[in-house]
Amino acid sequence: MSHIKFKLNPEQLTELKEVCKSFNNDKGELINVLHKAQGIFGYLPAEVQEVVAKELKISVAQVYGVVTFYSFFSMMPKGQHPISICMGTACYVRGGEKVLDEFKRILNIQVGETTPDGKYSMSCLRCVGACGLAPVVMVGDKVYGRVAPDGVRDILKNYE
């Protein structure tokens, strides 16, 4: 499993417990709690899930089962600049796959991975709803529209 060791410091632990408390430690709010927790830590390391399980009085296995069910949740820390390539149908038929291949080639990582220097991580997403701009790539919060494979290097230049 995840080899990245993550240790919550006391402030983080308190913050996480506060999050659970703000949802009344209600196990029905698990997904909302996980959203908040991922907002704080950027991802959901095992230790965070253990705390959430304990606070919400459910098994860690169940929390893990939920985390691995939803693609929005991640157990891997994201890169400094998370890159998401839209693979919605509109982007796909307008060449999204070629753009993805180019990112893979240049960064030398696969989808779901982070570059060894921690700078970029790459993921696919399904439709940001900007189909008029297909194919679409997001780096952080910035949306790049009508991306062609030979425009990939130009995008990455912005983050050199």
Place this chain on the structure above:
Amino acid sequence: MVKVKSLADLKKIKSELQSKMELREKSENPEKSVQVKVAMATCGIASGAKQVMDFLIEEFEKRGIEAIVTQTGCMGYCYAEPTIEVTVPGKDPLVFGYVNIKKADEIIEKYIKNGELVEGIIPVNYETIEK
């Protein structure tokens, strides 16, 4: 804040609002008041609608044009985002597509000030249920 307590209340508020909005649009400053709506849905924002809106608000102020800039939802012309709808008093609303800062500047200078049309008009292609 008002609490709407009955249907009559709601209707009263509505008629007040309608006349207010009408006033806003037509009678107050009929020669000068321009209404601009910026389509600010995800696709619009992704293609820079926010910057255009900021630019418009700033520039109207700087150039002394009385105008109301509001945001609105998706107009449906995703291929031409950012899109804005400009209503110059006395004229039909016009929708412009692919509006960047440069185009916005052009729209202010040519269309709003002088009534000249500029490129990038998008013909409205739907009916609303009001008619």
Place this chain on the structure above:
Amino acid sequence: MHLLVCGGTGCRASESSAILDNLKSVLEENNLENEVQVVKTGCFGFCEKGPIVKVLPDNTFYTQVKPEDAKEIVNEHIIKGRKVNRLLYLNPESKEHVSDSKHMGFYKKQIRIALRNCGFINPENIDEYISRDGYEALAKCITEMTPAQVIDVIKRSGLRGRGGAGFPTGLKWEIASKSVADQKYVVCNADEGDPGAFMDRSVLEGDPHSVIEAMAICGYSIGASKGLVYIRAEYPLAIERLKIAIGQAREYGLLGEKILGTDFAFDLELRYGAGAFVCGEETALIHSMEGLRGEPTVKPPFPAERGYLGKPSNVNNVETFANIPVIINKGPEWFSSIGTEKSKGTKVFALAGKINNVGLIEVPMGTTLREIIFEIGGGIKDGKKFKAVQTGGPSGGCLTEKHLDTPIDYDNLIASGSMMGSGGMIVMDEDDCMVSIAKYYLDFTVEESCGKCTPCRVGNKRLYETLDKICHGNGTMEDLDKLRNLSNVIRDTSLCGLGQTSPNPVLSTLDNFYHEYLAHVKDHKCPAGQCKALMQYTINPEACVGCTACARVCPVNAISGERKKPHFIDTTVCIKCGACFEKCKFDAIYIN
């Protein structure tokens, strides 16, 4: 006076720039350049009859204009004030020329009901919603009507669920209203997951109050005081606008206790999805709201009997709700006068793919694909040939030329092997390989399958693998039979709607594009040139000038050759990325 000349891709391809130049020069000849302004516009969406020239202010609409017509338009219309009859749009039914574009059928094809306020009001201002009859429907329901009367209105309107399956909304409400429980819930499904569909997002971003109002009306009808909106976390703007709108509605007393002075109480909460397509299925959605894995359960029991936290729950999608206030205000008869016999009202489609006017459209049920694609959508991008349109996302199928004139409604789409789905409409042209498209959708389903039932978990994986095998040129005729049998079994045995519809992209492409499958299997060729494994890039030595551009762009150094001499591609090294093909200015590289 203004002359608007269409500058859309389709019209440009048919010399609209020449028309523009000619108009300008004729006007100059007549010294009219200061009085008459010639403007290039965006696409009119009427590419079927392009190029288009429109004269303002009288709204004259000239179609199929040729550059040489410029003189006549200026001389006749501008100078003499006489319309050029032969260029006017000919109404196909009345066979009469229509001069004013407002009277043309095309511009009446879109009617906005669900999207009525989108792009019209400021979504963050409740006053603007109220000024457009907002919350009047709710007021009418709770002060003048009984819950049964409201349900009756919805039933008579003929409204069917816009989320895909088309279950009659009024009937759904009725079932929920008859369930007896101490607590019931109204749930709004805003987990729009079809890749390429974004109508729900647009409604929530552009007109959140319409959904809030409708949910309250539903709450009143079925006897629920709580509403939940299950919304994708990937839609931050929609979430933000919805939160603002809920806040405003509460301030105005339109949500909360004693709404409009009555005893009716209703309030809303948001629940976030976390990226699972299957949560669009209502039982999966409910489990997800309960903090569990979003796995569907077998129906019955239906959510209307046992839903969220075991209580009766009514689940409708965003677009369905957005129709409700209008139906109450304008009456069921008005609503049911729009659309076809069994599908009433309008449907919003997200038009995307190889089409000129990508966007969100709302048309009456019964509009044909041809009208949508060629008139509203402005035809195919770059003047290419139409091949297929995919409706219904991963649950739908690919429709072809022969379906273009079928009026679109729930039943016709199903009869054609597709489905309405949430309303994504992806247009494909001659460059799209239909086997790859089927594979694309199966890839999606495999990734999004929850894994609970065998046919969907393993079956779709095997479908995908077989399609992949075919795309690599390794398919056999037996594989084609297997694809069909397996597809039928998956459809027949899967637990939920996701699995039951997941083979549709395969079956519909098998039905409509069998020859493409055959080409892959028998000739080891991909007719659209999309399947990399079946392609080979070759340099035509006759055309190659040795500019070295291709060699420089090749990521794997597969291209060799001396400067100014024909180059050569080493096919054993080539990864078929296509970079050289795109770079070559001399059309010297071809695919076979």
Place this chain on the structure above:
Amino acid sequence: MRNQIMELVKITIDGKTVEVEKGATIYDAAKLIGIDIPTLCYMNMGDMNIKHNPGGCRICVVEVEGRRNLAPSCVTPVMNGMVVNTHSVRVLNARRTVLELMLSDHPFDCLVCAKSGNCDLQSLAQRLGIREIPFQGEQSTYRKDTSPSIIRDMDKCIMCRRCETMCNQVQTVGALSAVNRGFQAVVAPAFEMNLDHSPCTYCGQCISVCPTGALTEVDHTRQVINALADPKKTVIVQTAPAVRVALGEEFGMEPGTIVTGKMAAALRKLGFNYVFDTDFAADLTIMEEGTELLGRLNKFLAGDKKVKLPILTSCCPAWVKFFEHNFPDMLDIPSTARSPQQMFGAIAKNYFAEKINVKREDLVVVSIMPCVAKKYECSREEFSTNGNPDVDYSLSTRELAQFIKQANIDFNSLDDEDFDRPLGESTGAAVIFGTTGGVIEAAVRTAYEIHTGKKLDKVDFQQIRGLENVRSASVDVDGFELKIGIAHGLGNARKLLEDIRDGKSEFHAIEIMACPGGCIGGGGQPYHHGDTSILKARFKAIYREDAGKTIRKSHENPYIIQLYKEFLGKPCSELSHHLLHTKYFDRQDDVFVD
């Protein structure tokens, strides 16, 4: 749902018309008229309150007239006038294809699979006559997980998710959950760690219900064979009470057949030097635990407010691990008495070894248990001296059956034999340890007589017996009303424990068994394939065996009396405390990522 008078609906299945209760499923209705629709995920042990019907395997699909797609019969309620076909061409093709799909993601190592012969997937493939698998493609592969008791080989998982229901709904252990989704979906502990990094209690209920070889016990037969072959070792065996009423099933006998004598004979044939009985240690347990109960009760009656009541039984290792994980704040409530298996081990290695003049290291103690958690119990550090465990190996009932077959012993034709002395003598009180309610009944028999000094007229406490999930009973102990609680299944136990934590419990003594039914339904017993009538037969057999015993009260066991006289002194003496009692550990943070 409103309460309604039972309404009947009429439906036609395969041409036969049947009237069933409204709300019944097509599957139930078919069963009534002798139509056995196959299924791999459905499980209905109504008597035990265990039901699992996710409708996920899709094997049980049937054709319903007028319905667009096929209906999963296990979850589709009958409707009046329904016409069902369970074997139309369409159904057979679909069922076959679904099974082929399952098999296309399943290893083909039936020949060497621990479940072979008992595998539902294998039998179904035979029943449907599958001769080749038309689908090839990626197969799921997972790391094999070996813990002290359970082996998880998830390559063989078909996602029926029965184990998940047992672990979460029934046992509320929460070690397992479905994780990931789609083709990658599998049942696993948190973070896909091994079970020994989870709150797993090793109750083995997941094994009991697994239709394939995905979950099996760790097999220790080979170690036992090696020990038996080692001339330096003296190998002794103890057999738990519930084994003798279930072992016969493995040899084709009717469920509920008592095979005590054949079992003793077989064990002797296998080469064990002494064939003893865990029942002896069960009697010893009653002496220790009963004394502890009386001690606490007397203090309570004397007005001591601090005394911990109720006292909880502690013979079940899965239950012990469960409360160590879930109720670490209440570790002082359970009895400190070791389980019979461990008492036997301690007595064997510290008393019997000396008696027969064998060094501790040269005495190998093997136990035959209806349980897989016992394997884990053997491995607990506190039960060994200088690295030498009190009990060396624990084999399940299933492993013993396999061992007997392997040794070419014709079990059915064996003549009955007796256990050896002294550790083979037992009473009826010990026998009933094998079922839920038995331990507490045995304790009451002894506690009553010791406390009151009077003879019990009737040793059968019917009010304690039964298979209801949670039972309560009161026994008049000479004017004092002793309140007793009984739970089997850890989910039921949790409820009683939570009551205690909330101060709502009125019981003086509670018996808890981790497995539904108690040890007769243990995770190491012959597979019951969800048939509760098998459990009921074993249940009855236990009480038959008890009734047939001449001595039925633990404190009357002459060898127990002798043991105290010769060695231990008296119950709860210092030596008893050292050898026969234990302590518990807080394990709530004992799991997960380290």
